Amino acid sequence: MTATTRRFHVKIPSGSKVFCVSHNDDADGLASAALVHCATQCRFALVGYEGIEKMLSDAPRGLDWLIVTDLGLDEKRAVINTLPSIAKSVLYVDHHMLSAESKRTLRKAGVIVRHSLKDCASVLVWDLLRRQLPDEAVNVAAYGAVTDPPTSGALTREVLLKTSLNLDEYEGHLLALALSSHRCTDVVRTEIVRGLAALRLPHQMSMVRRLADQQAGRMVKVQKQLYDRAQVKGRVAIALVGRLALGTSAELLLGVPNVVASVVYNKFGSPSRARISVRGIDECDRHLGKLMLRLARKLGGAGGGHALAAGGIIPSRRLAEFLRVFVREIGR
Ligand SMILES: [Mn+2]
Numbered sequence: 001m002t003a004t005t006r007r008f009h010v011k012i013p014s015g016s017k018v019f020c021v022s023h024n025d026d027a028d029g030l031a032s033a034a035l036v037h038c039a040t041q042c043r044f045a046l047v048g049y050e051g052i053e054k055m056l057s058d059a060p061r062g063l064d065w066l067i068v069t070d071l072g073l074d075e076k077r078a079v080i081n082t083l084p085s086i087a088k089s090v091l092y093v094d095h096h097m098l099s100a101e102s103k104r105t106l107r108k109a110g111v112i113v114r115h116s117l118k119d120c121a122s123v124l125v126w127d128l129l130r131r132q133l134p135d136e137a138v139n140v141a142a143y144g145a146v147t148d149p150p151t152s153g154a155l156t157r158e159v160l161l162k163t164s165l166n167l168d169e170y171e172g173h174l175l176a177l178a179l180s181s182h183r184c185t186d187v188v189r190t191e192i193v194r195g196l197a198a199l200r201l202p203h204q205m206s207m208v209r210r211l212a213d214q215q216a217g218r219m220v221k222v223q224k225q226l227y228d229r230a231q232v233k234g235r236v237a238i239a240l241v242g243r244l245a246l247g248t249s250a251e252l253l254l255g256v257p258n259v260v261a262s263v264v265y266n267k268f269g270s271p272s273r274a275r276i277s278v279r280g281i282d283e284c285d286r287h288l289g290k291l292m293l294r295l296a297r298k299l300g301g302a303g304g305g306h307a308l309a310a311g312g313i314i315p316s317r318r319l320a321e322f323l324r325v326f327v328r329e330i331g332r
Contacts (some may be wrong), residue, residue, distance in 0.1 A: 010091060010112065010128045016064040018042035019087070021055055024189055025245070027175045028144035031122035032069035032093065034196035035140055039132040040065075047071070049302075050269065050313070052079055056086060063087035070121035070144075072096025075302045077105065085107045086249065093289050095125045095148075097289050097304055118153030120144040127155050131310035136199050142168035143202070149177040150306070175202040177270075180245040181218075216282035218244065223252045226264075234327045235284070236259045242266070246277035246311065253279070260284035261330050263323065267316055274319045276303070277311040284308075284330055290331055295322060 012018060020036040023029025024046035033044045042065075047055045052071060056079065059066065066087035073080055074097055083090045083106075090111045098115050106113050114124050122144025126137060142163045145156045160168065174190070178184055188207055195205045202208045222244045230237045230253060239258040241249040241264045254260035261280040269274065276296075280288050289305035295302030296312035299322055303312020314322055 008128070009131055012040050012053060012065055012132065016040065016068060016210060017060070018065040019060050019063050020044040020067040020069065021052070021059070021071065022046055024186070026148060026179055027172055028120045028122050028148035029070040030175070030179065030189060030193050031140050031144045032125045034135065034193045035122060035125045036067050036069065037193060038059070038134070038137055038140070038197040038199070039129040042067070043082060044193065046186065046193070052076065056082060059086050065089050065091065067091045067093070069093045069125055070095070072304055073099070074098050074102045075304055077102070080105050080109060083111055093121055093128065095120050095124065097293070106150045107156070112117050115149070116153055118150060119155045120148040120151070122289050123153070123155050123159050126159065134199065138170070139171070139201070140196050140199070143172035143175055146172040172214045174208055177215045178202070178208040181211045181215040182243040182247045184211050210220060216311070219248070219252065222249065223255070226253050227256060230256050231258060232256065234330060234332060236327045236330050237262045238323060239264050241305060246275060247309065250277040250279040254281065261288070263326060265319065272316055273313050274316045275311070275313050278326070280308045282308070286330060295325055
């Protein structure tokens with residue numbers, strides 16, 4: 001097995017002390033944690049980008065393996081450097097943008113990197129650990145695949161061919177809707193990971209069904225509010241948003257007529273920092289992940305993401321400046 005092999009498998013010996021840190025925000029992150037937990041019975045923690053440093057500094061000691069999934073570390077050089085000190089072996093599985101330099105830094109630090117832009121994290125985890133997973137675990141991989149595009153990879157295709165697309169989409173979207181609810185607490189998220197790892201389908205978890213159902217109802221209302229509140233500047237719709245998940249709000253806002261990109265922001269958590277989420281349609285003709293990386297960094301924050309779905313955190317006092325530059329970058 002070499003770092004450059006396109007596909008490889010990892011064997012985690014039973015009895016190893018494993019800790020998994022995964023993204024807390026979406027079906028892909030939870031499915032990834034569930035697959036690692038299913039394969040290794042490990043302890044796990046779910047985090048947002050703001051919490052990675054603290055989570056890693058609080059990680060259990062004496063670990064054989066640390067497995068980090070669905071968390072883009074391109075902008076987190078300090079985190080990359082601390083990884084090797086946390087466990088004897090470190091496995092990093094992700095599908096967010098990762099510069100050649102960051103990849104080199106990770107590998108130089110001895111981290112096993114499984115990265116792709118074409119397959120989501122849950123599919124990559126499933127592939128890596130497939131020899132240690134029950135056959136039915138392929139369904140869990142599919143929840144990330146159907147909710148976290150792009151899905152052009154050969155492994156995604158394999159996962160979707162091995163499962164029922166109707167069922168994947170029903171279960172995956174039930175899960176995604178439930179997770180986008182502000183009522184979906186950390187405790188609930190942890191329970192969901194345990195349920196998925198025990199191969200329970202999302203519709204078999206009553207909490208998931210209830211949250212998804214409530215959320216579907218709220219989204220219709222929120223969409224109306226967003227449309228009423230949106231400011232359109234150039235070809236960009238902009239809105240300050242409430243408690244609905246930022247990414248979901250940005251998606252809904254993109255339905256405003258005659259815009260090619262949407263920007264939503266809020267200041268939950270800390271009033272000095274603005275959290276931003278952006279979405280685009282093909283016509284916006286920009287790689288929003290790269291754009292957010294550059295703009296957020298320039299304004300003293302951090303950002304990144306995918307071509308048409310990205311986000312960042314910047315100091316609140318520079319928000320107006322950010323919005324001005326973003327609109328200018330998207331152009332006429
Ligand atoms: Mn993901």
